[in-house]
Amino acid sequence: MTSAPALLVATAIGKRFGGVQALAEVSFTIRQGEIYGLIGPNGAGKTSLFNVLTGIYPADAGEFVFDGRPLGGLKPHEVAARGIARTFQNIRLFANLSALENVMIGRHVRTRATVFGAIFRNARTRDEERAIEKRAYALLEYVGVHRRANDLAKHLAYGDQRKLEIARALATDPRLLALDEPAAGMNATETAALRSLLESIRRDGTTILLIEHDMKLVMSLCDRVLVLDYGKKIAEGVAADVQKDEKVIAAYLGGDITLNLKRA
Amino acid sequence: MHPLIDSRHPAVAKIGIVLVAIALAVLPFALAGIGTAWVRITNLAILYILLSLGLNIVVGFAGLLDLGYIAFYAVGAYVYALLASPHFNLHLPFWAILPIGALIACMFGVLLGAPTLKLRGDYLAIVTLGFGEIIRIFLNNLSQPVNITNGAQGLALIDPFRFGTFSFAQNASIGGLSFSGPVKYYYLLVIVLLVVIVINLRLQDSRVGRAWEAIREDEVAARSMGINTRNMKLLAFAMGASFGGIAGGMFSAIQGFISPESFVLVESVNILAMVVLGGMGNIWGVILGALLLSFVPEVLRYTVGPAQQALFGRTLIDPEVIRMLLFGITLVAMMLFRPAGILPSALRKRELETRRATT
Numbered sequence: 148m149t150s151a152p153a154l155l156v157a158t159a160i161g162k163r164f165g166g167v168q169a170l171a172e173v174s175f176t177i178r179q180g181e182i183y184g185l186i187g188p189n190g191a192g193k194t195s196l197f198n199v200l201t202g203i204y205p206a207d208a209g210e211f212v213f214d215g216r217p218l219g220g221l222k223p224h225e226v227a228a229r230g231i232a233r234t235f236q237n238i239r240l241f242a243n244l245s246a247l248e249n250v251m252i253g254r255h256v257r258t259r260a261t262v263f264g265a266i267f268r269n270a271r272t273r274d275e276e277r278a279i280e281k282r283a284y285a286l287l288e289y290v291g292v293h294r295r296a297n298d299l300a301k302h303l304a305y306g307d308q309r310k311l312e313i314a315r316a317l318a319t320d321p322r323l324l325a326l327d328e329p330a331a332g333m334n335a336t337e338t339a340a341l342r343s344l345l346e347s348i349r350r351d352g353t354t355i356l357l358i359e360h361d362m363k364l365v366m367s368l369c370d371r372v373l374v375l376d377y378g379k380k381i382a383e384g385v386a387a388d389v390q391k392d393e394k395v396i397a398a399y400l401g402g403d404i405t406l407n408l409k410r411a
Numbered sequence: 412m413h414p415l416i417d418s419r420h421p422a423v424a425k426i427g428i429v430l431v432a433i434a435l436a437v438l439p440f441a442l443a444g445i446g447t448a449w450v451r452i453t454n455l456a457i458l459y460i461l462l463s464l465g466l467n468i469v470v471g472f473a474g475l476l477d478l479g480y481i482a483f484y485a486v487g488a489y490v491y492a493l494l495a496s497p498h499f500n501l502h503l504p505f506w507a508i509l510p511i512g513a514l515i516a517c518m519f520g521v522l523l524g525a526p527t528l529k530l531r532g533d534y535l536a537i538v539t540l541g542f543g544e545i546i547r548i549f550l551n552n553l554s555q556p557v558n559i560t561n562g563a564q565g566l567a568l569i570d571p572f573r574f575g576t577f578s579f580a581q582n583a584s585i586g587g588l589s590f591s592g593p594v595k596y597y598y599l600l601v602i603v604l605l606v607v608i609v610i611n612l613r614l615q616d617s618r619v620g621r622a623w624e625a626i627r628e629d630e631v632a633a634r635s636m637g638i639n640t641r642n643m644k645l646l647a648f649a650m651g652a653s654f655g656g657i658a659g660g661m662f663s664a665i666q667g668f669i670s671p672e673s674f675v676l677v678e679s680v681n682i683l684a685m686v687v688l689g690g691m692g693n694i695w696g697v698i699l700g701a702l703l704l705s706f707v708p709e710v711l712r713y714t715v716g717p718a719q720q721a722l723f724g725r726t727l728i729d730p731e732v733i734r735m736l737l738f739g740i741t742l743v744a745m746m747l748f749r750p751a752g753i754l755p756s757a758l759r760k761r762e763l764e765t766r767r768a769t770t
Contacts, residue, residue: 241633266614
């Protein structure tokens, strides 16, 4: 795995919201084919890192180089076009559209029909529509929610909504799939199913960046893990080593009493 | 696949389409039997349907609240009036002006859309409301130093639609049937309406329509899924505006006279009410809403007065007041009992099993 070429290189990423330094000097490298974990206590800056990576917020400092080209200044839809797709911590599906249409929207960035194609329904547009629908249905099958294809996204069970969000992200043909707490709120069975889904996504050639609080899942799934605390990188490495790192234990358990008080 | 035909019962659907076509063809003669005024009212109702469908693209599909939509109608109407009236002594043919009107309205749509890209909900409503008023005030005051719009007096003697010697304003006898001006316009309006309905149905069920709906549902998620929300929103404003522009041009020709008074804020609100009452995002619902809000007030106008005369011997309450009262009560009741409209935007089910078997 260590020999695989780099897919995403982050160099000294910084982001400040008013008086809060959400991210400071965060550097890391994700290699192709990896499942790369991003962990840290609540408020450590994990989701901020996602938002900066996907262009929702501009970075104040540093840069991301994705697949050899910098991402600086790109808008979210341009980042998606470059091959980074994401899910959201608080599920953000298109609630009043069917599960299938949610995934079909994910195909937007890889398809071309314009207003004129839509109005005149020429052969190319019709072919494209058929291909979009077919691919979307195949992705629903892939994540296992195809039986609910025609149901409104908001009527899906919680676990299915998480899976649907992954299917929608996969529909953009990403090279890097960034998942923000996909196992949150899942029971043990659902988490196990999610683990095998993520493994097959990786097997099929998509690199995964994973924010997750379920440590069992992170430790068993991730090749390498980055630990953030107060916006700073405090550890990076193989899961087993990171688990033993004193700074990491301190960050999670509060270290000693004085540190705890300072935090409160 | 075809949006107008229910593929489960193709024969039933075809018979239905034939029946609707016959009804639409016979309707003006039936209405003319009651009174020519009703043909005019129907024409106006169709114009309102066109406007509602245009506004539905912005409000229903893309979820952008627009309270100044009438401005595009005004732009279309004035473009037609200026290019086909004695005011500048220009008399271009209507088939040349309508696309120009649509294009200019489209440009105004982008003009409104561009600065409001980051606004949503209440804030967008306020800006669009202001935009509508600005256009109206401009029309009211662009009579000096150079007289462009003729100010509050409006523009008169606007040309009717004309194909060579065939004018839409005169009576004509074709095959023994007498076609009055309004009846001829009716058929033209129905054709335009059908085209606009098909365009809307196709837009909704397309890559572009889905992108609009994604923006309506969750803009951040839409952007992250690779949708260029800026372009898509501008496109929604532009498309909606061009429909308004076409409707405006036809209004101008049918009325023969326009003034800024036809394009007041209440009209924008009225069209929005049609969209909301019928069911935002549902094309058939929007059409129903526009029909109801166009016809019911007219029916009341002809019934409330005489009914009071018969009951009390005199008119106690002005029909206009009762109209507004009923309108208000209806809207409140709708918001309480059917907040998503009479025909709410429905889930589009796709026939996956059959499709998968064939592909």
